[in-house]
Amino acid sequence: MATTKEYGLGEFTFPRGWFMVAESAKVTDRPRGVRFFGREFALYRGKHSGRVVLLDAYCPHMGTHLARNTTSYVAQDGQVEGDSIRCPYHAWRFGPDGKCNHIPYSSGPIPPAARVRSWPVREHLGAVFVWYDEEGGEPDYELPEIPEWNDPAWVIGAYDDLGTINVHPQEIIDNITDVAHFDPVHGSRTKFFENEFRGHMAIQRMGGGHRTLVADGGAMLLTTATYHGPSLLLTRMSGLYDSWIIIAHTPVDDGVTQVWHNLLVKSASGAVASEQDRIAARAYQDAALAAFAQDFEVWKHKRPNIKGLYVQGDGPFLKQRQWYRQFYNPRAQREEIQKSVEGIYHAKGFAGAPQTKAA
Ligand code: FES
Ligand SMILES: [Fe+2]
Structure with a gap:
């Protein structure tokens, strides 16, 4: 494991952006303690x-942790009241804005410092994201x-939580430019490959045969994978089925990363997905997860x-690492960094992707 500083990414330890913190279905009125960006949160x-x-x-x-307690009677009786949460220790209650709005045993004024930081969150794509x-x-x-x-007609999967891995997110982002790993690792018969960096997006377009996701030697697998910011990767894939892959990763500590995976699959049978389609979609999600x-x-x-010891034929890793730096530095530098890498990069020996013309 190595740190942001060792990769030389910029001023900030953790990148700026939208980050998945949980699957929506797992967030209830039973608070959960979660850890990201080297800090502890209460999520409910x-x-x-x-x-x-x-x-x-x-x-x-x-200093009590608001959401890592099961034995206090506050926790046993239910800590969440409306949109507020009570601390398990002395039952102070905090609103969704983070301000303390009730101290059960004190009739004096609530001090202004009785507050915790509340973070901007959004529910989207079946998940909770924090800015x-x-x-x-x-x-x-x-x-x-x-x-x-x-x-x-589309079946939406549940998120596979892959847990945490002792790897800096840079190593995961590297994958978007890694043309040379597809054949050895995934059994892709890559014919087209290109990367594009545009603003906050890093795009990979590729096409070719695939040993597992389409019949070998037969149909083509066309994928367009796009990082929307530093953590959310959406991949449109046409193969055995039309599908979307969602891969989200979020820094837990400097050099430790949590990863989720999900798949949306278009049903083969028609306008409304049947039970059979759901079973097929789950199997396809498992195949995609196995590839991941x-x-x-x-x-x-x-x-x-x-x-890295890069050679001719490797993808544009250095451009991609430069693109990734925009999230680790003050937003005043964002445009300059974006401009320095903007464009389409063809991998040596591969034709550009037909998807570029379609887009
Ligand atoms: S420590 Fe939270 S109410 Fe006392
Ligand atoms: Fe890969």
Whole structure:
């Protein structure tokens, strides 16, 4: 494991952007302690509103973790009241804005310092995302839409939580430019490959045969994989089925990363997915997850790649690492960094992708 500093990414330890913190279905009025960006949070859903709240975890009274307790009677009786949460230790209550709004045993005024930080969150694509920003600014890009999300012909999977891995996110992002690993790791018969860097997006377009996801020697697999910011990768894939792969990764500590995977599959049978389609979609998600696990296993056991020994034929790793720096530096530098890498890069020996013309 290596740190942001060792990769030379910039001023900030953790990148600026939207980051997945949980699958929506797992966020209830039973608070959960979660850890990201080297800090502890309390995550819960308001009782009647259904609103998701993410607060800094430690109570300003005496430092208790708001969401890692099961035995206090406050926790046993239910800590969430409306959109507020009670501390398990002395039952101070905090609103969704993080301000203390009730101290049960004190009739004096509530001190202004009785507050925790409340984080901007959004529910999207079946998940909860937080806007993380060391400058404390407003979001500077939107979370992307998947046009088929509400289409009944598409089956939406549940998120596979791959847990945490002792790998800096840089090593995961490297994958978007790694043309040379597709054949050895995934059994792709790559014919087309290109990368494009545009603003906050890094795009990979590729095409070719595939040993497992389409019949070998037969049909083509065309994929367009796009990083929307530093953590959310959406891949449109046409193969055995039309599908979308969602891969989200979020820094837990400097050099430790949590990863999720999900798949949306278009049903083969028609306008509304049947039970049979759901079973087929789950099997396809497992196949896609198995393909992703091939990358995961390499990451898990490799040493950090601080300075690679790149040769002709490797993808544009250095451009990609430069693109990634925009999230680790003040937003004042963003445009300059984006401009320095903007464009389409063809991998040596591969034709450009037909998807470029389609887009
Ligand atoms: S430590 Fe939280 S109420 Fe006392
Ligand atoms: Fe891969």
